[in-house]
Amino acid sequence: MRFDKYWVLQVKAPFFVTKKQIDIFLDKNTAWIEKYHEIAKQKILPESEVEILKQKAKAYIPQRVEYFAKKYWFKYEKIRITCARTRWGSCSSRKTLSFSYRLMQYRDECIDYVIIHELCHLRQMNHSQKFWSEVRAIMPEYKKWEKELKWVKENIL
Template identity: 40%
Template structure:
């Protein structure tokens, strides 16, 4: 199996499956090559299963004839997002009981949204291609970071208070989101 290793100050080894069906291993500086190989061998069934799923989705996507978005289409999505997403942020921020600073709409390769420690919120314009409940999930997710700047159990409890069935949205983004991202 071919893969790329990216070393950093992280504490654990993570396996990332990319949209182009390549494998990236994110590893701590101290991880030996043999340790990385052992982990990859251990995770081989999982990797092969998920790459096969991604391959099938990609083939389905390619067969559907859905093209890459033009610059004009991306700009149109960004304009729609600039109108729609701030309304949803205002609505959910009151329910969650948090404040925020700036809202920025971007055309990102891998992220649906992010929240800075200063309270600035960033959202991907491609969200406008997702169903409304998915957009709401991403908005709630980012706003809950105003209470918990991590993905701890406490963070997920905050998300669940607002969206009890949030796991459906997580699954939707996992299964369908990569096909939207591939259109950029």
């Protein structure tokens, strides 16, 4: 089991439980503990971790937006990196695209999905069928990543 320096795993047990029994219990439940550790980590990010994610977002997201914009002829004004907790991205009528640095915690495909979603809003400022068909044309499997982010929102954030 691996924990980073910010986290401590505390085990509470009745006095008659031996150290060995605790070790066996921990061994048996490693997967479960790691899963909940992952969830806890994402809920409360240490300040230094936030800084790292913000830096990563600033370095990664704009060039990725530019890549898709060039390839699919989208025109945007500027990009902002936000701290939004559950709003992954947005697109203003002034063509400013905003993305939460928190996206950097998830897989590349999820980040691409949000970028494509917001870029498509430059053409369709709604969630009409037309909007979704634009998204699908660029990313046919978008539903998978949309679902994954939705799961994160409902279960982790």
